[in-house]
Amino acid sequence: MQTYIEIKNKKVPALGFGTFRMQGDDCLKGTVEALSIGYRHIDTAQAYANEEEVGRAIKNSGVNRDEIFLVTKVTPRNFSKNNFLTSVEESLKKLQTESIDLLLLHWPSDDETNKAAIAQLAMAQQKNYTKLVGVSNFTLSQMEAARKEADIFCNQVEYHPYLTQNKIRSYLEQHNMLLTAYRPLADGKILNDSELISLSEKYSRTPAQIILRWFIQQNGVSVIPKASDANHRKENFHVFDFELSRVDMDKIFGLNKNERLVNPSWSPKWDD
Numbered sequence: 001m002q003t004y005i006e007i008k009n010k011k012v013p014a015l016g017f018g019t020f021r022m023q024g025d026d027c028l029k030g031t032v033e034a035l036s037i038g039y040r041h042i043d044t045a046q047a048y049a050n051e052e053e054v055g056r057a058i059k060n061s062g063v064n065r066d067e068i069f070l071v072t073k074v075t076p077r078n079f080s081k082n083n084f085l086t087s088v089e090e091s092l093k094k095l096q097t098e099s100i101d102l103l104l105l106h107w108p109s110d111d112e113t114n115k116a117a118i119a120q121l122a123m124a125q126q127k128n129y130t131k132l133v134g135v136s137n138f139t140l141s142q143m144e145a146a147r148k149e150a151d152i153f154c155n156q157v158e159y160h161p162y163l164t165q166n167k168i169r170s171y172l173e174q175h176n177m178l179l180t181a182y183r184p185l186a187d188g189k190i191l192n193d194s195e196l197i198s199l200s201e202k203y204s205r206t207p208a209q210i211i212l213r214w215f216i217q218q219n220g221v222s223v224i225p226k227a228s229d230a231n232h233r234k235e236n237f238h239v240f241d242f243e244l245s246r247v248d249m250d251k252i253f254g255l256n257k258n259e260r261l262v263n264p265s266w267s268p269k270w271d272d
């Protein structure tokens with residue numbers, strides 16, 4: 001059974017379904033199937049060019065829209081005052097919904113542009129295009145500035161056992177904000193880590209399940225693995241019927257090596 005995180009009286013399903021690099025039928029069928037397995041949190045973005053498929057999948061799934069925590073992100077190209085709200089209206093149309101649950105700025109820009117985009121986010125919230133607003137890939141100082149302009153609910157950042165985001169995590173916990181962990185399986189690259197394999201043998205689970213369980217046992221953290229493969233989708237959802245010990249949780253935190261996999265040319269100075 002799915003578990004929920006409660007932040008500021010809002011409930012967020014701890015385990016979501018990421019859709020980056022899924023398009024067309026892969027995305028449509030994959031998302032319908034994820035919803036039938038029990039996923040109730042779907043992560044998309046304007047930049048993924050799959051909002052239309054996600055919208056259709058939700059409609060086709062037969063699951064009530066109000067049971068699903070739906071997240072999309074505004075791409076920096078749409079941050080200008082002229083484009084922002086129109087682009088969100090376009091997203092809503094593709095997603096076949098009047099309002100989403102959480103709208104994020106996908107990447108930070110310069111301080112002035114961020115400030116203007118946060119004002120547009122707040123406007124989208126006022127218009128009820130979204131229930132909650134947040135950011136993604138924002139540094140500590142950028143989050144601090146954003147919180148002065150709007151009620152920022154979430155920062156979605158790269159987070160996995162090799163990049164444990166200690167500073168961002170404690171900041172978000174201190175301010176009662178959601179941390180959504182993206183690229184949680186390090187794109188599959190950590191699944192043959194010897195420590196994770198030894199834990200997987202101890203608990204009779206796969207390394208992916210050990211990592212996902214590690215996430216959902218953390219306070220204030222949601223996690224959104226992507227899986228095009230049907231078996232991966234099922235495997236990743238079957239993490240609600242066992243528990244990692246405190247010692248084993250800490251062993252996984254101990255794997256950190258600050259190894260960042262998502263670092264495009266437009267990234268902020270991460271340590272700011």
Ligand SMILES: NC(=O)c1ccc[n+]([C@@H]2O[C@H](COP(=O)([O-])OP(=O)(O)OC[C@H]3O[C@@H](n4cnc5c(N)ncnc54)[C@H](OP(=O)(O)O)[C@@H]3O)[C@@H](O)[C@H]2O)c1
Nearest residue numbers: 018019020182183184185186187208225226227228229232
């Ligand atoms: N905000 C941002 O800037 C940002 C950036 C990156 C990602 N994201 C979000 O985070 C989501 C997840 O991140 P991600 O897609 O980059 O990486 P990820 O979830 O860490 O890894 C996905 C990869 O792991 C494989 N995989 C999944 N489950 C597996 C399992 N049980 N066993 C073995 N391999 C498994 C998948 O294979 P198959 O596909 O073949 O199943 C895929 O190759 C994205 O889809 C997106 O929604 C956000």
